[in-house]
Structure formats: C-alpha cells, structure tokens
Amino acid sequence: MYDFTYAKPATIADAARALTGDAEAKALAGGMTFIPVLKQRLNKPSAIIDLSALGLAGIKLEGDKLVIGAMTTHGAVAASAEVKKAIPALAELAGNIGDRQVRYRGTIGGSLANNDPSACYPAAVLALGATIKTNERSIAADDYFQGMFTTALNPNEIITEVHFPVPQNAAYTKFANPASRYAMVGVFVAKTAGGVRVAITGAGQNGVFRHAGFEAALAKSFTPDALNGIATPADEMNADIHGSAAYRAHLVGVMAKRAVAAAM
Amino acid sequence: MVVDGIGASVKRKEDLRFLSGRGNYVDDMNRPGQAYAQFLRSDQPHGKINKVDISAALKMPGVVAIFTGDDFAAVGGVPCGWQIHSKDGSPMVEPRHPVLAAGKVRHVGDPIAMVVAETKQQAKDAAEAIVLDIETLPAVAGLTAALAQGAPLVHDEAPGNVCFDWHIGDKAAVEAGFAKAHKIVRLDLINNRLVPNAMEPRAAIGDYDVSSGEYTLYTTSQNPHVIRLLMGAFVLSIPEHKLRVVAPDVGGGFGSKIFHYAEEAALTWAAGKLQRPIKWTADRTEAFITDAHGRDHISTAELALDAEGHFMALKVNTQANMGAYLSTFAPSVPTYLSATLLAGVYKTPAIYAEVKAVFTNTVPVDAYRGAGRPEATFLVERIVDVAAREMNMDKVEIRKKNFIPKEAFPYQTPIALQYDSGDYMATFDGCLKAADYAGFEARRRASAAKGKLRGIGISTYVEACGIAPSAVAGALGARAGLYEVANIRVHPTGSVTVFTGAHSHGQGHETTFAQLVSEQLGVAHDMIDIVHGDTGKVPFGMGTYGSRSLSVGGSAMVKAMDKIIAKGKKIAAHLMEADVHDIEFKDGKFSVMGTDKAKTFGEIALTAYVPHNYPIEELEPGLEETAFYDPKNFTYPGGCHIAEVEIDPDTGTVSMLNFTAVDDIGRVINPMIVEGQIQGGVAQGIGQALLEHAIYDESGQLLSGSMMDYTMPRADDIPNISVGTEVTLCTHNPLGSKGVGEVGAIGSPPAVINAVVDALRDYGVRHVDMPATPAKIWAMIEAYQPKMAAE
Numbered sequence A: 001m002y003d004f005t006y007a008k009p010a011t012i013a014d015a016a017r018a019l020t021g022d023a024e025a026k027a028l029a030g031g032m033t034f035i036p037v038l039k040q041r042l043n044k045p046s047a048i049i050d051l052s053a054l055g056l057a058g059i060k061l062e063g064d065k066l067v068i069g070a071m072t073t074h075g076a077v078a079a080s081a082e083v084k085k086a087i088p089a090l091a092e093l094a095g096n097i098g099d100r101q102v103r104y105r106g107t108i109g110g111s112l113a114n115n116d117p118s119a120c121y122p123a124a125v126l127a128l129g130a131t132i133k134t135n136e137r138s139i140a141a142d143d144y145f146q147g148m149f150t151t152a153l154n155p156n157e158i159i160t161e162v163h164f165p166v167p168q169n170a171a172y173t174k175f176a177n178p179a180s181r182y183a184m185v186g187v188f189v190a191k192t193a194g195g196v197r198v199a200i201t202g203a204g205q206n207g208v209f210r211h212a213g214f215e216a217a218l219a220k221s222f223t224p225d226a227l228n229g230i231a232t233p234a235d236e237m238n239a240d241i242h243g244s245a246a247y248r249a250h251l252v253g254v255m256a257k258r259a260v261a262a263a264m
Numbered sequence B: 001m002v003v004d005g006i007g008a009s010v011k012r013k014e015d016l017r018f019l020s021g022r023g024n025y026v027d028d029m030n031r032p033g034q035a036y037a038q039f040l041r042s043d044q045p046h047g048k049i050n051k052v053d054i055s056a057a058l059k060m061p062g063v064v065a066i067f068t069g070d071d072f073a074a075v076g077g078v079p080c081g082w083q084i085h086s087k088d089g090s091p092m093v094e095p096r097h098p099v100l101a102a103g104k105v106r107h108v109g110d111p112i113a114m115v116v117a118e119t120k121q122q123a124k125d126a127a128e129a130i131v132l133d134i135e136t137l138p139a140v141a142g143l144t145a146a147l148a149q150g151a152p153l154v155h156d157e158a159p160g161n162v163c164f165d166w167h168i169g170d171k172a173a174v175e176a177g178f179a180k181a182h183k184i185v186r187l188d189l190i191n192n193r194l195v196p197n198a199m200e201p202r203a204a205i206g207d208y209d210v211s212s213g214e215y216t217l218y219t220t221s222q223n224p225h226v227i228r229l230l231m232g233a234f235v236l237s238i239p240e241h242k243l244r245v246v247a248p249d250v251g252g253g254f255g256s257k258i259f260h261y262a263e264e265a266a267l268t269w270a271a272g273k274l275q276r277p278i279k280w281t282a283d284r285t286e287a288f289i290t291d292a293h294g295r296d297h298i299s300t301a302e303l304a305l306d307a308e309g310h311f312m313a314l315k316v317n318t319q320a321n322m323g324a325y326l327s328t329f330a331p332s333v334p335t336y337l338s339a340t341l342l343a344g345v346y347k348t349p350a351i352y353a354e355v356k357a358v359f360t361n362t363v364p365v366d367a368y369r370g371a372g373r374p375e376a377t378f379l380v381e382r383i384v385d386v387a388a389r390e391m392n393m394d395k396v397e398i399r400k401k402n403f404i405p406k407e408a409f410p411y412q413t414p415i416a417l418q419y420d421s422g423d424y425m426a427t428f429d430g431c432l433k434a435a436d437y438a439g440f441e442a443r444r445r446a447s448a449a450k451g452k453l454r455g456i457g458i459s460t461y462v463e464a465c466g467i468a469p470s471a472v473a474g475a476l477g478a479r480a481g482l483y484e485v486a487n488i489r490v491h492p493t494g495s496v497t498v499f500t501g502a503h504s505h506g507q508g509h510e511t512t513f514a515q516l517v518s519e520q521l522g523v524a525h526d527m528i529d530i531v532h533g534d535t536g537k538v539p540f541g542m543g544t545y546g547s548r549s550l551s552v553g554g555s556a557m558v559k560a561m562d563k564i565i566a567k568g569k570k571i572a573a574h575l576m577e578a579d580v581h582d583i584e585f586k587d588g589k590f591s592v593m594g595t596d597k598a599k600t601f602g603e604i605a606l607t608a609y610v611p612h613n614y615p616i617e618e619l620e621p622g623l624e625e626t627a628f629y630d631p632k633n634f635t636y637p638g639g640c641h642i643a644e645v646e647i648d649p650d651t652g653t654v655s656m657l658n659f660t661a662v663d664d665i666g667r668v669i670n671p672m673i674v675e676g677q678i679q680g681g682v683a684q685g686i687g688q689a690l691l692e693h694a695i696y697d698e699s700g701q702l703l704s705g706s707m708m709d710y711t712m713p714r715a716d717d718i719p720n721i722s723v724g725t726e727v728t729l730c731t732h733n734p735l736g737s738k739g740v741g742e743v744g745a746i747g748s749p750p751a752v753i754n755a756v757v758d759a760l761r762d763y764g765v766r767h768v769d770m771p772a773t774p775a776k777i778w779a780m781i782e783a784y785q786p787k788m789a790a791e
C-alpha cells in the first residue's frame, strides 16, 4: 500500500466534497475489491473517503420497489426477511457471493460501482430493470452498465441506493469459476409486468448483457424448453484458462434453462 | 498400562496453540534493530541484464542498503543436493544458480536486487525506484517447446535445454517382453504442474551477533540442518559452529520448504555485512513465482501383456521440467523417486524407463508431497485401467492377476527396490468392501436416471519412503546422509525432553513422538516435550520429508530410549542390589524379576542426577542418550484408493461423491493423526486430479498466478473420505512403521481420474489429463456427441 489520508465523512455532501475536491481521492465501501488492489500497489489514491458513516445501509420496501442502500452488505441482503419475501432470487444471489467474510464486508454499491464482468449483482440489476440512485441523479440499469469495469457513474459520483421493482418471478443461476468462485456464467431471469428480462454476467466480453434471443423466446413461453435452439454467439464470449468461448456460450444456455426452471 | 502410548488417538498437543493464534511462526518473530528486505524480481521470463541502476533508489527514505547480483559474485551458487548421471555416464548439467540474478534473468520471479530498509514499506518504495534495463530474450516454458529444434537456451551450458538424459532398468529384457506380447497398450500422459501453496508463505530473518561472530537464520524450513549445511558450506562459507538455523512453527510445507532458497542466503549474508537483523516475508504473489513447483512431467508408457492379461514388460519415456535452475532435490524426483516405483504392486518382470530432465524459463520444480511417486503411480494405475479395457478384462481381475502375492516378500522388483512387506490383496479387498464396489452398478443406474454419469475408479499402489538408507541414497546421487537423530534427555524428576532432527510443520509430531516415549518409558504424555527445528539445540538431523519422521526419526528415538533403559537397569540393579540381568523394565518400573522389589522411572532418574548411592566407578551420572538411526531399506506403504464421481454432462462438472482409502502404513501410532494425514493427502490428490494447474503461457508468464486463477481445493470440493488400515509391519525398523505423510497424495489421483474415465465410458473417452476441469470434460462430451442444435 502507498500512503494516503483517510476520512470518514458523516454526510453525503461532505463525502461528495471530499471526492470532488481531490482528483486522486477514492471512495471506500466494504474494501473487498479495493483493499487488495491497494495492497498490491495497483492504485495510488491520495485520500480514502470511507462511506460507512453516511447512513447508506438499509433495506426497505417502498410500494412495489425494494430499496437497498448502497452500503448494505451482501450478508445483510442474504439474511433480510424483506428481500427473501419480495425478491428471493436476490437474497439467494447475495448469499452465494464470495465467502462469509466477503459477504460481511462487501456491499451492493461497491459491487455495482466496480462492475466486475464476473460479478453477480449486475445481472440482477439489469434483469430486474433496477434504478441506481446516486447523489446526483437516477440511472436506469439499461444505461448504467457500459462494459467491463465501466459504468455511467461520473468519477466522483456516489451510489446511494438501488431501487428494484418487485418481479412476478425471478431466479439467478451461477456457474462458478472453479478458482475464484465469481460467476463464470451467471444468468438472472426475471418475469415482470413489463415483460421478461434475461441478463448474463461472467460470460460476455463486454461485461453483463441482456440476451435478446432468450427474452423473445421466454416472452412467448416462460419454460426452459422455449430456449432450445436459441444460440448465444460464441464470438462475443470470454475465453481464458478456465473455459473457451464455446464452452461459455454453451453454459449460458444451460444456466438460463436452469434459471427459468427455478423461476417458474 | 500406558494410556497415551502406541495406538491411542491422543488429541494433538500443538493444536491449542495453533488454533488460538499462539503459534510462533517466523513472521511472528522480531529481532531488536531489525530491518526489512524486499526483493525486486524479474517480471520477464528471460532477459539479459544490461543495467540495474540503484542510484535513485539508494536515496529513498529509510534505505539501508541495496544489493544486486554483482555483490554475490564471490559467494557460491545455490547448490543442488542430488547428482544424476546421464546414460553416457556424464554428470548432469548443473549451471550456477546465483543468489541474485547475474547476467540474465531466467524466470518470472528471479530475484534481481535486494533492498534493505528501516520499514517494509520503505523497502518496497525503494525497490520500485530501481531502474532496470533488461533486454528481453526469447523464452521457453513448456517441455515440448524447450526440447524443440533450435529452442532458445535457458543456460548456454545446457545444449538442447537438457539437464540429463537418464535411464534405468533392463532394456533388452523389455524388448524381449514386447516381442512376445499378445498386446501392447500405449498411453501418453501429462502430470500437471502444481503450486504447493502452504498456508504460511515463506519467511526468513537473517541475524548476526557481532560479539560471537555467529549467524542465525530463522526460516520456514522442513529441515534446518540441511539448510545450515547447504548454505553454510556451499554458499556462504560459514563454518557450522558459527551458523545456527532455526525453523520454529511452520505452517505447512508439502515439500516446498525442504529446499534451500536464495533469499535465505541473501538475508544471512546481508545481516553479516550490515551487522543487523533483516526480515523478509513473502506475500502470496511471491509464493506463486518463487516456491518450487511440483510435478510437470510428460510421459509415454507402453505395457506389454500376454493373452491372459499378465503384465510382461513396461517401457516408459518421461520428460521432466526442472524449471530455470536446479532446486535442492529436483534431479531425484523424476528418477530415483519415480522411475523406481514403476513396478507398482505388480509382478511385471521387465521394466525400462528413460527420463530427460529439461530446463525451462519457469520457477524451479522440485519435490511436492509424494515427489515422483504420485507421477509413477498415476502412470501405472492409468495404463492398467486402459489395458483392462483394451483386453476386455475387469479392472479388479487384472489387478488381482498381477499383484505381487504376500508370500513373495521380500520382493525384488526389476527396477532397484526390494519391497520388505505388504499384502495388496488385503488392502484391495478391504477397500472394495468399504467402498461397496459390488453395489456400484445400482448406483450408476440411479445416477443415470437423473441424467448424471457416474464412475468408479480404483488405484492400487505402493510407494517407497522412510527416506533413506544413506549408502544407497549416496550411490544413487544424494549428496547428503539420510539417517535421523534423537537425543532423549531425562530430567532429574523423570520428565523427558526429546530433541529430534525431524521437523513438524503440521504433522503432529509433538503428539505422536510423545506417545512413543510414553509407551516405551512409561512416562505420562504431558511430562514429555518434543523439541525440533533448531540446530542450536538438536544434534545434526536431516528433517522431515519423504514420510520419514516416524520410521526413521521415531526409530532413532526407540534406539535412544533403549540406551536409557539399559543405563536405568544398571542404576536399578545397583540400588536394589541385584544382578543387572535380573532387572526388567515394564510400565515405567524397574523391578527385580521374581520379587516385588521395584524402583520407578522417576526414582532412577533422580538417582542418575543425585548420584549419592551410585555405581560411580562404572557408570557416568546423568540420564541422557543420543542415537543416530540409518535405515536399512526404504519403507513401502501401499494400499487401495477408490473414488466415486458423478459428472453433469450438461456442464462437465465432476462431483466427488465419496472416497475410500485402505492403506497399509505399518504400525499405527495415533489413528486419529493417521486419518488426518491420509485425508489431507487425498484432498491434495483430488486437487491435482480435478482442480489445480499451474499454467504458463508460451512466453513464460504464469497465468494461474493467484488464487483467483489457481484452483486450490476447498472444503466443499472434498467428499467424505473414509480411511481404513490393514497392517503388515515394516520388517527392518524397530517400530514396524512405514510412513503415512504422502500416501494420500500418491494413491488418490489415478483413482479419481479412473473414475472420471469410467463415468465417460459411453463417450469414447480413453484418457483424461489432469486436472479434469468442467471445461475439459464438456469439450470431450461435445466432441463425441453428434453436434445437436444448441439446447
């Protein structure tokens, strides 16, 4: 780690000021991604602005929306009775992120700000058509994810909440990378009043994406068999030491069918 | 009656301290005035060092000194402890392994400079300020690339990148066997490269005492005396009485902490130069690119069979990756620790093996749990399964038909070793029963009904450990003796301290060894302490590897205790005015046979140290004895492992359903520790078979260089492992023990892969190289199936 100054502001305004006042300052949430990066000296921030005193943790149901504060940990989401009732798939997703220690520290805001192409939450946010609230504005999921580790956030923008519309049915299936246990292929399927949405994480070269072919087929018939014969183009998939693009394209189909079966 | 003696599952004494954070590991230690070292390492696989500019770095805050390869020009290279000769009689090519890279860097991780600073952070900062001018050279990472015509050379003195080209066995007899064969089965195999990943990364502190002129190295080692010998005599020319090596609690070794590493020499040397203690602790990234890796062999095996399925001859050709430099025992691994095991548990009358050791631009490769024997076992047990299938024979029958029968012991194999004892039929039958082999077909059908492919795999193996008879090892190239030592110090009030040359880094020696003492001397378990890991306290011993601690180190204890008892009898005879021949020692008491006269062990001990009424003319006071024990032969644990797996054909995922092991490890001292050792070894074997793979790209970059990409087995990857034992005693050591540390990792990989291949029987799969990852399995299923439209 390089030296940096540390601040733990008490208001969002102070945090925003601290971040905008210093181009090299960076926000810290659970630190599960950020701290390893610091330890390996891959990042050299001048100041760390700890978001943990901003009151951004919490879960509540507002009408037909489930609202999760940015600093809510994966463990809290997994254990929440409200989440389990409103969107059980989301509780299940959170409960399978990393290990107990990671779930105790890691946050939904941190996960979405980071937008790791293998992370789980982006699939849920995109498939559920959630809205990301920041200290500046609201961003629709369809506009938010802009490729690997890239989002619509401005450099110093702070995610405050995520608003999830409650779906009729939803499920997430994850084929874990054998080593990291992040998603090698993760499929979130959601049936909502506005139609069926399918988001795939882990597999694509540009991070999380919606699968138009699957969505169209499932809109006609929300069954696993509806996905038979619908291809996922391998040339848009990742390839690495854990699996070829063809394998990932195949897994997208397998995991999607399993997700539909689970959501039915 | 001794309650804590041989055969009791005494709870591990050491666990309270380990599990409550009270262990004393090297990184827990701090010396007064200590500085910190950071090694600047090559990020290039191969390069010519034009310039290492330390001028700016030297001016950084807190910097004490910076050393580069030039500073070590006058000291020795890191030595290799085993010499192999090629077929033509020439010695292996042994290029200098400089402490810090000199002239060239040869693998990612090769140390270029050592920065010493007041704090760790300052050392890191300064390391970043060193300006390197390194000219990239073409590199070779894999065996095939390194052996290709015109391949770039890792060392100019090793043409074709060949370190040695060795062979063993009777080639003519093998050719004759092949000429008469009914069938010849051929199999190409890869034994995948592994990263040991002990939980505790390596760490060391070099220290120098100005007043005594004594150096101390605190290090994460499995064998501090070996480090003292190699580093003192070959690298730094420090006489042994001025060099102490301490290996305190060590958090796992698995072989990777046997070897003498460059950092140890650099720290010790610099501590003397700077007259300050210097500490270094590797991080996990460093561990991946500097700890010696394991395995990495490519082999071709050919087995000749007669019409009834008897093995007639076996021919093996192996290429073994040595990495960029020869690590301490690297040359012994593919040769005398592997090829000599190719007979396995079978009567194969003729065997011939050739091994070519090859330099590459990768981390050095050396012994890793099992060291050579897992490679041999994998090869033999795979080709036996393939042979069974191609002969249309049952895999149980073909094994039984070829086993060395128990009447045949001692059994001389055609390939150097003489097995002293064993009963392969007993462990085999015991394991088949424990695994409910007979019920497998019903389980297979049940899995099939769920759309899953179920397979069962058998491995019947023997290994050679209890390393080693010194003269034999010496004749085979070892540059060290391989006996073990024990010093037993009985204190005046009858408690006992044992100083052993063996080293515990997870094995539970403090418990097991105390059981030996408790059994033999009748002293309560909590009155016995085991001291190890300090050359300043323990006589010259050889350390722990090759499953030797009990069979060799424990035997030394037995011999030393025999001397204690012999002396105690003389004291007792004097005290009880009896003839020494009439004294018997039993259950902690010296008694005069046929009378009720007796003295306790404690009374005799006190007399030895308070020799008022004492045969002082004939006997020295005190009760402390040392024994050095050199084994007469290797020991030969063996047994049977059975794995049962289920494959999801949609994803290629292999689930380990259960694993059964029945092993013959000779006399069992602590059944609980034995169970743990076998389970741990099997977990590593499952890791090798299904998960772990150190992958270099063609340019020599390690792609699986962190836990994000290197798949360490996790608890949920490992099934319930049922462990059983069948005992035939080792015939040549006083305990009858054979060793248990490595059997799990040796026997298990072929059982798992045989199960995977069995599960894929309907997909035309003949062999699967390790690790059997989901992607690999799916690709095989996909390649076989007529390509259907995507589901």
Ligand SMILES: Cc1cc2nc3c(=O)[nH]c(=O)nc-3n(C[C@H](O)[C@H](O)[C@H](O)COP(=O)(O)OP(=O)(O)OC[C@H]3O[C@@H](n4cnc5c(N)ncnc54)[C@H](O)[C@@H]3O)c2cc1C
Binding pocket: A026, A027, A028, A029, A030, A031, A032, A033, A034, A035, A051, A070, A071, A096, A097, A098, A099, A102, A105, A106, A107, A108, A109, A110, A111, A113, A114, A116, A118, A119, A120, A121, A157, A158, A159, A160, A180, A181, A182, A183
């Ligand atoms: C061992 C391990 C396993 C894991 N497995 C999984 C897995 O299976 N699936 C998965 O999805 N993830 C996994 N993760 C990642 C985990 O979910 C992290 O918690 C998450 O990626 C980052 O969240 P954090 O709260 O720790 O953020 P931090 O690490 O603190 O921050 C990450 C980045 O986001 C920025 N940031 C944080 N909060 C905000 C905010 N409110 N507004 C704006 N920017 C912000 C920070 O500045 C930083 O750049 C794993 C992590 C580890 C260490």
